[in-house]
Amino acid sequence: MATAAIDVPASNRVVPGSHHLAPVVWPTPSETSTPDAGKVAAAWISSFNSLIKGEDVEVSSLFRNDCHWRDLLCLTWDFHSHQGPEKIASAVRQKGKECRIKSISTDTSTELRKPAIAPVDFGGNVKGVQSFLTVDTDVGRGRGLVRLVPDPEDEGKWKVFTFFTVLQELKGFEEFIDARRPTGVAHGAQPGRKNWKERRDAEANFEDGLEPTVLIIGTATLVWETELKEAEIFTPKDKLADWFESYASSMELNVWTKTTIKDSKWDDDKREWTVELEREKDGKKETRTLHPRHVIQATGHSGEAYFPPNIKGIDDFKGDFLVHSSQFKGPQENGKGKRAVIIGSCNSAHDIAQDYYEHGYDVTMVQRSSTTIVTSKSLFSVLMKGLYDETGPPVEEADMINMSMPSPVLKRFHSDATAEMTRLDTPLLRGLIAAGFAVDNGPDCAGLFMKYLHRGGGYYIDVGTAQLVADKKIKIKQGQEIACLKAHSISFADNSELEADEIVFATGFQNMRETARKIFGNELADRVGDVWGYDDEGETRTMWRRSGHPGFWFFGGNLALCRFYSKLLALQIKALETGVMKYDDA
DSSP: OOOOOOOOOGGGOOOTTOOOOOOOOOOOOOOSOOOOHHHHHHHHHHHHHHHHTTOSOOGGGTEEEEEEEEEESSSSSSEEEEESHHHHHHHHSOTTOOOSEEEEEEOOSSTTTSOEEEESSSSSOSEEEEEEEEEEESSEEEEEEEEEEEEGGGTTEEEEEEEEEEEEEETTOOOSOGGGOOOOSOOSOOTTOOOHHHHHHHHHTTOTTOOOSEEEESOSSSSOOSOOOSOOSSOOHHHHHHHHHHHHHHTTOOOOOSEEEEEEEEETTTTEEEEEEEEEETTEEEEEEEOOSEEEEOSOSEEEEOOOTTOBTGGGOOSSEEEEGGGOOOOOTTOTTOEEEEEOOSHHHHHHHHHHHHTTOEEEEEESSOEEEEEHHHIIIIISTTTSSTTSOOHHHHHHHHHTSOHHHHHHHHHHHHHHHHHHTHHHHHHHHHTTOOEEOOGGGOHHHHHHHHHSOSEEEESSHHHHHHTTSSEEEESOOEEEEOSSEEEETTSOEEEOSEEEEOOOEEEHHHHHHHHHOHHHHTTSOOOSSBOTTSOBSSBTSBOSSTTEEEOOOOHHHHHHHHHHHHHHHHHHHTTSSOTTOO
16 A cells, blocks of 8 residues: 655755654653752762672663663764663673673762752753763773653652763773873984984875875864864854864874875775875875775765756756856856855855855845754854853863763753744844745754754854845745756746846755765765664764774764764774774674
8 A cells, every 4th residue: 555755844854764853851850859969979870880780780770761871882882872771771781791881980070070960951940960970891991971860750769861971992092191192202322213304204105114094085073183272253264274284283193185086995804995096295196005994084974966856957057157055166256236046045055145145146045945044143142051152161071961962862952942042033033034034943843953963954053144135135035946947047836937147056965975985986885874864773873983884984073073073983993903892893
């Protein structure tokens, strides 16, 4: 029997294969007196340590029925989010295996990390005991964060609402920091020694038979781990690029620019790549062949440019140009009065529309569905407030708090935050609607960040263009698909026509997997999983974790995600290289 297609609202669309997550219901606020947070945390930790040692402790005595445990590399060599006592019991007591986590303890290294009474929900109506943790595993050390709230179904006993564990280092392979820093210059007589500059040049160019263990394709945000201090809130792109370049130099990163992959092959038996590169160095082209054991594709979380398929007449357009937004080089200097049409209504489309407007063009944005709009002011005053702003904790602690929320909890948090941001942005949103622009509040009204994680786009953080649309200085054509292109116009499904001298398709990008197909071929692309969106547990698919192809990894996302996950990807590679884990280990 045929099943009718379900028309999913634009706000709830996800990338193909991704799971749609339902937001949680917050626990009921407790009416009990304020407890001693330290004692509550200590009692729970003691019982949990007994549980993982195999003692007679019921999981349900420590975890609420609505609990979530998010684990990144401590319990297994993958990312998992377990929901409910039954699934947590299965994760802790795997048949024939000891729990990889050996013990946890309170982290009292800073005031923020000590056990304390803290809000569990966005509005601060539900109070619980929050404690940062240190985690000891069979192979490494990690950190954690637990949020305990009373369980009304068990006489108000303090149990887990959310629990987070994340691996930070491998035992015996700790980072070269603090007392483990390298000595640097070796003192004493050493005939034939090379100075630092000579050694550095040889290392950067992989001379004298040197081979990289890891080859990173792309110079995105994978390697930038430090905090950028004393910069503007909105750092200009050229200034940020200069900082990246200086960082690469000072941290002695081996960066090759103007380099193209010409061929690549993976040897399953040797567990090794053969990669042929064409590199421009000192004005001359050279061909180099490298044999890394790992390749990381860090070309941005988006893939190849996406054009809507089967657009009739695309070759008939005779205007000045028709391009995808990724190839847009800016308006013409003599373009005043020309008619520019942007197909799309998200970040790129808005930025390009404003650029055109500032150059005197007649600008129309074609919006086919709806878009999530939030002003940067509301974003910072609501969503970032107290966490990622000048009043917040150090970035490392802020990241722990943020990443400790499993996706269904994070979604509810963002839903509540989005309601407040929408309230603050109401005048602008009403103006947009009056101008014919369709707005939405993201998946399950959870806003732009959850839309980003669900589908990678569909939103605009307003830095000025939305007001131009509301003021009707930038026109809107809404809700119609393109029927065909003509020599100097666009014809729509409603038989209307829009004249155009320049057309920009800001229609997004394909899956990152398609970029892998273009660079590495079908054999690899067919072996890896789709990238982005959620798996059935609420973890991002394929990114920062094993891809399905040994020796090949995907890396992308915004600066905050890259800052956090870069260490986790590095730990997985280090564990493989040192024999601590095997690729097929659970």
